Amino acid sequence: MLVSGIEILAKANIDGYAVGAFNTSNLEITQAIIESAEELNAPVIVQVSEGAFNYAGGKNIANIVKTMARDASVPVALHLDHGRDFGILMRSIRYGFTSIMYDGSKYPLPENIERTKRIVDMARAVNISVEAELGKIGGTEDNVSVSEKEAMYTDPDEAVEFVKETGVDYLAIAIGTAHGPYKGVPHLDFERLKEIKSRLGMPIVLHGASGLSEEDIKKAVKLGVNKINIDTDIRQAFAASVRAYLDENKDVYDPRSILGNAKKAMKDVIKKKMIMFGSDNRAKEG
Numbered sequence: 001m002l003v004s005g006i007e008i009l010a011k012a013n014i015d016g017y018a019v020g021a022f023n024t025s026n027l028e029i030t031q032a033i034i035e036s037a038e039e040l041n042a043p044v045i046v047q048v049s050e051g052a053f054n055y056a057g058g059k060n061i062a063n064i065v066k067t068m069a070r071d072a073s074v075p076v077a078l079h080l081d082h083g084r085d086f087g088i089l090m091r092s093i094r095y096g097f098t099s100i101m102y103d104g105s106k107y108p109l110p111e112n113i114e115r116t117k118r119i120v121d122m123a124r125a126v127n128i129s130v131e132a133e134l135g136k137i138g139g140t141e142d143n144v145s146v147s148e149k150e151a152m153y154t155d156p157d158e159a160v161e162f163v164k165e166t167g168v169d170y171l172a173i174a175i176g177t178a179h180g181p182y183k184g185v186p187h188l189d190f191e192r193l194k195e196i197k198s199r200l201g202m203p204i205v206l207h208g209a210s211g212l213s214e215e216d217i218k219k220a221v222k223l224g225v226n227k228i229n230i231d232t233d234i235r236q237a238f239a240a241s242v243r244a245y246l247d248e249n250k251d252v253y254d255p256r257s258i259l260g261n262a263k264k265a266m267k268d269v270i271k272k273k274m275i276m277f278g279s280d281n282r283a284k285e286g
């Protein structure tokens with residue numbers, strides 16, 4: 001079933017587990033995500049970045065996800081990841097996304113609050129959940145020192161003010177994760193996570209979670225993370241599978257064989273994450 005983001009995450013928050021939010025940009029990745037969720041009886045969030053929205057066509061990818069979600073035996077939310085462009089945010093509401101992220105993290109606090117609030121007010125009116133970001137989540141290209149990194153982390157006092165002023169449903173925080181593959185070993189600020197969670201009590205979102213150890217993931221979930229974003233790990237499984245398959249099967253030219261094989265590799269990664277996050281067997285209980 002297709003449900004709102006907060007419906008999935010409020011339950012995860014109460015019961016103390018995290019739901020995987022996996023990025024898609026085509027049919028096969030969407031199938032891999034939703035089939036994995038059904039096979040593990042796990043709620044799931046399928047998310048589309050602005051880049052994926054433009055690549056696939058926002059309406060096309062929304063229709064693929066919505067059709068599969070409606071037929072699915074588990075709760076599925078369709079979420080816009082890192083929405084920054086007003087046009088894309090509005091179109092995603094029109095195309096039936098059930099959750100949107102407004103990412104105003106590059107703006108100073110007052111402007112981030114003002115812009116986020118505007119999106120929350122619109123989304124509320126049509127019953128769509130909103131995620132926002134406070135602090136700056138690193139990227140692969142970032143070449144910054146530890147002290148510079150810490151300056152980008154989410155400040156707990158600001159987080160309280162931000163949530164009170166904007167009314168967002170869930171908050172993405174910066175505690176040392178980064179998008180893309182990690183160059184060194186990530187060191188997460190768990191104390192900061194603990195403080196933010198205890199003061200906000202709401203669902204917390206962890207971006208840049210590909211490449212994190214099982215230990216870090218489980219600790220983050222225990223301390224209150226309820227939505228975990230994964231893109232890079234799926235992309236890498238996809239690319240490695242296509243590369244090896246074409247190399248081993250020189251005569252193959254049917255996209256269904258090539259992508260069908262890649263789908264299996266993506267499902268292996270997705271299912272491992274769902275189990276790590278504790279979202280397996282949470283869709284229908286009892």
Ligand SMILES: O=C(CO)COP(=O)(O)O
Nearest residue numbers: 180207208209210231232
């Ligand atoms: O945060 C993400 C999407 O918003 C994905 O992060 P990764 O690049 O670590 O998969």
Ligand SMILES: O=C[C@H](O)COP(=O)(O)O
Nearest residue numbers: 049051052082179231232
């Ligand atoms: O947050 C980043 C996601 O991995 C999306 O990446 P993308 O903008 O290349 O689609």
Ligand SMILES: [Zn+2]
Nearest residue numbers: 103105133137
């Ligand atoms: Zn961001």
Ligand SMILES: [Zn+2]
Nearest residue numbers: 179207208229
């Ligand atoms: Zn992200």
